[in-house]
Amino acid sequence: MAVPYAALVKPVPAGLAHAGILAATWAVGLMSDAHASVWCLANVAQAALMLAEPALWPSLFEREGGDAAEAGPPRRRAGAQLYCRSRVPREPDAIVVGSGIGGLSCAALLAQAGRRVVVLEKHYRPGGCCHAFTEVGRNAFDSGIHYVGGLREGPLPFLLGHVCRRPLQWASMGSAADRYQYDEFDLGGGRRVSLRRGRLEEDLVRAFPHEAPGIRAYLAACRAAGKSNPLIVSKFVPEGLPFGLTGALRRRFFREVRRQHPETTAAAKVAQYVADPALRALLSGGQMIDWNLPPDRVSWLVAAGMLMYYEGGGFYPAGGSNTIPESIIGHVEDAGGCVLCKADVAGVVTDASGAAVGVRMADGDEIRAPVVVSAAGFANTFDRLLSAAQRQAAGLDTSRVHSRLGQSTSHVCAYISLDGPPERFDLKPWNIHSFLQLPEFGDDISEMMRAYYRDPLGQPGCLITLTCPSAKDPLYARQYPGRSNVLLLAEARHEWFQEFAGTRHGRRPEAYSEFKARFEPLFLERLFHYFPAARGHVEHIEISTPLSAEHFIAAPTGSSYGLEWTPAHWDEDLHADFFSPVVRNIPGLYLTGEAVAYGGVFGAPAAGVVPTP
Numbered sequence: 001m002a003v004p005y006a007a008l009v010k011p012v013p014a015g016l017a018h019a020g021i022l023a024a025t026w027a028v029g030l031m032s033d034a035h036a037s038v039w040c041l042a043n044v045a046q047a048a049l050m051l052a053e054p055a056l057w058p059s060l061f062e063r064e065g066g067d068a069a070e071a072g073p074p075r076r077r078a079g080a081q082l083y084c085r086s087r088v089p090r091e092p093d094a095i096v097v098g099s100g101i102g103g104l105s106c107a108a109l110l111a112q113a114g115r116r117v118v119v120l121e122k123h124y125r126p127g128g129c130c131h132a133f134t135e136v137g138r139n140a141f142d143s144g145i146h147y148v149g150g151l152r153e154g155p156l157p158f159l160l161g162h163v164c165r166r167p168l169q170w171a172s173m174g175s176a177a178d179r180y181q182y183d184e185f186d187l188g189g190g191r192r193v194s195l196r197r198g199r200l201e202e203d204l205v206r207a208f209p210h211e212a213p214g215i216r217a218y219l220a221a222c223r224a225a226g227k228s229n230p231l232i233v234s235k236f237v238p239e240g241l242p243f244g245l246t247g248a249l250r251r252r253f254f255r256e257v258r259r260q261h262p263e264t265t266a267a268a269k270v271a272q273y274v275a276d277p278a279l280r281a282l283l284s285g286g287q288m289i290d291w292n293l294p295p296d297r298v299s300w301l302v303a304a305g306m307l308m309y310y311e312g313g314g315f316y317p318a319g320g321s322n323t324i325p326e327s328i329i330g331h332v333e334d335a336g337g338c339v340l341c342k343a344d345v346a347g348v349v350t351d352a353s354g355a356a357v358g359v360r361m362a363d364g365d366e367i368r369a370p371v372v373v374s375a376a377g378f379a380n381t382f383d384r385l386l387s388a389a390q391r392q393a394a395g396l397d398t399s400r401v402h403s404r405l406g407q408s409t410s411h412v413c414a415y416i417s418l419d420g421p422p423e424r425f426d427l428k429p430w431n432i433h434s435f436l437q438l439p440e441f442g443d444d445i446s447e448m449m450r451a452y453y454r455d456p457l458g459q460p461g462c463l464i465t466l467t468c469p470s471a472k473d474p475l476y477a478r479q480y481p482g483r484s485n486v487l488l489l490a491e492a493r494h495e496w497f498q499e500f501a502g503t504r505h506g507r508r509p510e511a512y513s514e515f516k517a518r519f520e521p522l523f524l525e526r527l528f529h530y531f532p533a534a535r536g537h538v539e540h541i542e543i544s545t546p547l548s549a550e551h552f553i554a555a556p557t558g559s560s561y562g563l564e565w566t567p568a569h570w571d572e573d574l575h576a577d578f579f580s581p582v583v584r585n586i587p588g589l590y591l592t593g594e595a596v597a598y599g600g601v602f603g604a605p606a607a608g609v610v611p612t613p
Helices: 002-008 012-030 035-056 101-112 156-163 200-207 209-226 230-235 242-259 266-271 277-285 300-309 323-334 378-385 388-394 445-454 494-500 510-517 520-530 546-553 572-577 600-609
Strands: 094-097 117-120 170-172 181-186 192-196 315-317 338-340 345-350 356-361 366-368 372-374 410-418 431-434 464-467 484-492 538-544 589-591
Touching (some): 094 101, 094 356, 101 117, 101 156, 192 200, 209 300, 230 242, 230 600, 266 300, 345 378, 356 372, 372 378, 410 520, 484 494, 494 510
Parallel strands (some): 181 431, 372 589
Antiparallel strands (some): 170 315, 181 192
16 A cells, blocks of 8 residues: 555655555554554554645645636536446445545545545536536536635645645635725625635734734734644544543544534624624624534634634635546546546445445345445435435434434535636636625624525525626636626525425426525625626526525535534534544444535545544
8 A cells, every 4th residue: 555655646845755654553553453544543643744744845735726818728627427337347345425525535535545436426426515517508507616815834735735636726815906805795774894815814803903912812812722623633543442542532532622602602702802793793704604503503613714714825726626526537537437426325244243345226236345435415325325224324413413413505606607817807816705784784694694585585685695607717818718607695495395396306386486586686795795897798697596506515504515504513422423434333424524624625635534444
């Protein structure tokens, strides 16, 4: 296993270091009675090395997302190699269910360790929430990636460096002229606050000078909470360490989690530091579209983590979000594996001892492998891929999770194509989080959202986020000259569309199309509010709903962020029994992606590293 690391992992010094760890621990393990425990420690040592790589070789990890205008176009497209049994390699070493960034990251690391991996994706395109689509409006739209943070510091650049076969090109949101603005908050009544790269405290104090001490204290608390990330670190502790070390180490890290008081909601935490209602709204829910839970329900660690994640600026993948899966899939293919789409996995196959030995496809085919990794999320894994009998045999009572955590809410989105270039309509290369009705609710986002949930079409000033891929992507004009696009997102509840839930995509009744069309004026008026020059130039508008997410990315109830991020999501017992990378009492079955810790472009690939067996 050391040879692939030495030969394939870049940069070369890091690959040699990983190979050295593997060689040394295997040599010690062969001469020790506790060889399994020694070899498990290799995983811990490799994880520690990955975290230390930017400090050890700083010049090799300078990957600042800057101007990507001169970057070449992507070398390959994330092609749809469709599933058929003859395309599955003989005797694969591992099967990964789901091709989101968590599943692909895990598959790429397995491939670099010499394993032949089959990735099975239900959609006809790979990438999960990182894929883009071109079916509507003679344009390209991202399905989930709208901006990325953490690229100027922290572990994300070298995490991506390990799983990507070729470097990704990142474009800074904003420009030098606006000092790289990435977010704008319109709090209604003419109150607009902009956040710029590396100037979070400065921008907040400038907007709310009377709250300067509270702002600085709150940001200090946010930075302290995000400094060590004990929840992620706890996932790196391997199973089977001697003397009860596995449990002791995990309990130690969870003590650190508890010290951060995840049981406190964002609304309650922010209120401890500042009094201005508008500032409270911004800090506790300004970026709420990224987690879809009101400030009085979401854990403060989510709101704080998101604020800090973008402190170093927002970035967009040049060439669109498809470039992310494109850059990872090559590793899988180089090792003799493959990524197969329209591959509907019906369940995990277990043997008489209860160990996972493969998967069963919807057409009845079985694919056998000694390792099965699910990147399909909690509900899909435990409620669909595992039968009730399998769960019972393993002692997995999923009602413990469902009784405390629901699925996160979804989005209703408008994908709008315009018949001119971005500069014609003054489209902005940053996000606009629009809360036009906030003053009507005393600047209480939670109350504003509850009114929206009750009557979504009766709240014309509800929360809508606007983002313009054509203005963010320096390569967009090469493929779509003289055109532009805008994406608008609002929260959506599955129950709004419940009467159509039993219908099939492409065959839904006319009433469904009519209901979707009622959202069009809401989105168009918000588009024209910020970009009035676009009026009369909308060439196409497409509305997606929670049913769209259910169909295309197999998200239960269309949920955008897996299980909701209430304080209960930090329950230590739930993490030990269900949110663990090693599925309890089912040998050979692993979990990766957002269900392990966090979602997004940081959390999912980090979880992809953890379960690599």
